[in-house]
Amino acid sequence: MTSVKPWFRILAPLLCSGAIAFTAGAAGGGEDIGSPGSGGVTEAQKATYAASLPTEQAVLTAAPMVPPAITRDHAARVVVDLEVREIVKPLADGVDYTFWTFGGEVPGLFIRVRQGDLVEFHLSNHPSSKLPHNIDLHAVTGPGGGAASSFTAPGHSSVFSFEALNPGLYVYHCATAPVPVHVASGMYGLILVEPPESLPPVDKEYYVMQGEFYTSGRYGEPGLQTFEMQKALDERPDYVVLNGSVGAMVGDKAITANVDETVRLFVGNGGPNLISSFHVIGEIFDTVYQEAGTLPDQSNVQTTLVPAGGAAMVEFRVDVPGTYILVDHSLFRAFNKGALGMLKVKGDANRIIYSGKEVDEVYLGEQSAAGSESSRREAELVAAKAEAIASNPQIAKIEGQIQMERGHKIFLSTCFACHGANGEGVAGVFPPLAESDFLEGDLDLVINTVVRGMTGPVTVNGKQYNSIMPPQPLPDEQVADVLTFVMNSWGNSAEPVTMEQVKAVRAQD
Numbered sequence: 001m002t003s004v005k006p007w008f009r010i011l012a013p014l015l016c017s018g019a020i021a022f023t024a025g026a027a028g029g030g031e032d033i034g035s036p037g038s039g040g041v042t043e044a045q046k047a048t049y050a051a052s053l054p055t056e057q058a059v060l061t062a063a064p065m066v067p068p069a070i071t072r073d074h075a076a077r078v079v080v081d082l083e084v085r086e087i088v089k090p091l092a093d094g095v096d097y098t099f100w101t102f103g104g105e106v107p108g109l110f111i112r113v114r115q116g117d118l119v120e121f122h123l124s125n126h127p128s129s130k131l132p133h134n135i136d137l138h139a140v141t142g143p144g145g146g147a148a149s150s151f152t153a154p155g156h157s158s159v160f161s162f163e164a165l166n167p168g169l170y171v172y173h174c175a176t177a178p179v180p181v182h183v184a185s186g187m188y189g190l191i192l193v194e195p196p197e198s199l200p201p202v203d204k205e206y207y208v209m210q211g212e213f214y215t216s217g218r219y220g221e222p223g224l225q226t227f228e229m230q231k232a233l234d235e236r237p238d239y240v241v242l243n244g245s246v247g248a249m250v251g252d253k254a255i256t257a258n259v260d261e262t263v264r265l266f267v268g269n270g271g272p273n274l275i276s277s278f279h280v281i282g283e284i285f286d287t288v289y290q291e292a293g294t295l296p297d298q299s300n301v302q303t304t305l306v307p308a309g310g311a312a313m314v315e316f317r318v319d320v321p322g323t324y325i326l327v328d329h330s331l332f333r334a335f336n337k338g339a340l341g342m343l344k345v346k347g348d349a350n351r352i353i354y355s356g357k358e359v360d361e362v363y364l365g366e367q368s369a370a371g372s373e374s375s376r377r378e379a380e381l382v383a384a385k386a387e388a389i390a391s392n393p394q395i396a397k398i399e400g401q402i403q404m405e406r407g408h409k410i411f412l413s414t415c416f417a418c419h420g421a422n423g424e425g426v427a428g429v430f431p432p433l434a435e436s437d438f439l440e441g442d443l444d445l446v447i448n449t450v451v452r453g454m455t456g457p458v459t460v461n462g463k464q465y466n467s468i469m470p471p472q473p474l475p476d477e478q479v480a481d482v483l484t485f486v487m488n489s490w491g492n493s494a495e496p497v498t499m500e501q502v503k504a505v506r507a508q509d
């Protein structure tokens with residue numbers, strides 16, 4: 001940055017008048033001095049600066065909408081209120097998923113500020129949330145991008161502020177451990193930092209963001225799906241979607257434009273794993289801001305890469321009416337996993353540019369109603385097969401052994417640090433799990449201990465403990481596996497714990 005920072009312009013006169021004293025190194029010239037000195041800027045000085053700025057409430061929008069362009073020619077103190085919510089919503093027709101969201105939406109609400117703005121960020125976490133969350137904005141200059149300052153437990157809110165130093169389109173995401181699991185649950189969105197001279201005017205602007213989901217069931221398998229760690233590790237998503245669900249931008253939810261209009265798409269990719277090859281079937285991007293930097297650095301592009309945790313801006317003029325299909329050109333993702341949207345353009349035909357006759361269905365394949373009906377039927381049959389296999393006693397026995405081994409691995413990575421490698425505990429501090437009479441009590445209480453943690457006095461085998469076990473951020477299946485292992489090791493014996501039992505406890509409030 002070489003220009004005079006807006007906060008220096010405000011603070012310099014106060015500095016010269018002695019109202020604010022910077023420590024050694026402060027320059028009085030008022031020219032471009034960069035930082036005010038080795039003493040930096042104190043909290044009090046920042047407050048003075050913040051108070052000198054006009055205050056604005058940021059307008060936040062759900063995809064595919066974008067907040068209005070910023071027209072002011074000066075910096076402002078921009079207040080952003082964003083609430084984290086964990087909610088069950090459709091991921092596809094008949095398929096539900098527990099999304100962790102910024103603002104109740106996947107992708108999270110779009111934020112628009114201007115370079116030089118002092119952004120005052122209020123992150124709250126709804127009381128019904130099960131987990132703490134935070135936010136790392138790639139637009140922030142500072143360690144963690146705001147993550148540590150915004151760590152927020154359910155029912156709480158945090159405030160931090162940052163100066164939007166660099167213009168561009170940036171991804172934000174949750175950075176609470178395990179980070180990739182929070183991102184894979186839908187915790188990402190975009191923040192646009194407009195350059196002072198604004199982006200060139202266009203007729204339509206839209207917000208499109210890709211992300212993957214790793215579900216217990218296969219694509220289309222009906223019912224509430226849970227996060228599947230192994231598929232995520234293998235980078236094998238069942239769903240790759242635009243704007244949070246299959247069909248979120250299809251049919252009457254398509255984005256629209258009129259012939260002869262210019263369209264700008266703010267395209268983001270939450271990942272967490274895949275790189276998107278973003279393409280609009282039947283259009284050519286007149287301008288691409290690669291990787292969403294502010295330099296319009298390419299013209300006449302067919303497909304642009306959108307990295308995981310990155311973005312791109314594309315602009316094009318629509319010349320011919322019809323339906324244009326937005327895809328990740330890794331095409332199985334588009335036609336079999338959901339990474340497909342539509343732009344519907346209305347207006348008069350131009351038979352020179354395109355001779356015509358459009359068949360809407362040609363590119364839809366499995367996305368059409370009949371296609372998704374048949375994949376649902378297939379998924380039901382696969383589920384029926386799994387049930388038949390599970391009822392075979394020999395297979396059931398092997399399944400049981402697999403569950404024990406999975407549970408053992410989870411125990412060794414999460415529980416053993418406190419409870420000891422053989423569940424022996426630490427006298428007076430960590431209660432034993434080996435031959436623990438607590439485990440013989442109410443199973444819901446045992447599950448609850450792992451899911452929600454435990455505080456306060458508890459008696460195990462006649463000895464009192466009064467300490468804290470934090471909630472263990474494990475998906476339902478892993479809670480079931482680790483408890484099955486614990487409750488069938490070191491002299492303990494019990495029925496296997498199922499994912500459904502864990503889910504039921506988690507649903508209780």
Ligand SMILES: [Cu+2]
Binds near residue numbers: 100133174176182
């Ligand atoms: Cu989170």
